[in-house]
């Protein structure tokens with residue numbers, strides 16, 4: 001299973017969380033990675049943790065003030081990027097452009113979507129993976145894999161119908177090893193989570209609990 005921890009703009013110490021991600025990754029068969037804010041990518045990558053960007057824009061080098069270009073996050077040490085997170089939604093054409101920009105910079109891609117219909121559209125853009133995250137459950141602590149199992153199974157089926165090479169992650173409310181196991185049982189190859197680690201008193205203990213049954 002792939003466990004991708006999105007730090008959003010939570011006020012946690014990104015380097016401390018990254019060190020925990022690195023250490024936990026070494027002791028598990030799961031793949032554990034962290035997506036800090038863009039300005040923290042370089043410091044996080046220097047810990048040796050697998051580092052992802054939270055977003056890239058559909059742009060090339062040039063006059064794009066305030067945008068985030070894929071090549072720069074790759075230069076800073078990211079190996080992948082989220083695209084179209086529920087808190088950073090884009091039009092379909094811009095999602096397509098961001099996937100292409102990321103691929104140009106050799107970044108792995110996870111395109112997020114709210115529901116199975118959008119998952120099908122996202123899978124058609126050729127990312128490495130898609131992630132279904134129902135917005136109503138994000139940040140609630142109620143795990144999608146247990147509260148809304150149908151949405152995960154339907155997302156897996158929607159992606160499979162479009163492109164069986166695209167893996168499916170699920171996210172929203174995931175915070176325990178049981179939630180991750182439930183996601184795997186529904187056909188997801190990984191989970192995307194945030195508050196369960198970023199807001200934990202002890203992020204390392206939270207991560208250890210997440211991967212313990214894997």
Ligand SMILES: O=C(CO)COP(=O)(O)O
Pocket residue numbers: 006085133137138139140141171172173174192193194195196
């Ligand atoms: O948006 C999410 C991960 O990208 C999910 O957030 P929570 O894990 O806080 O519900």
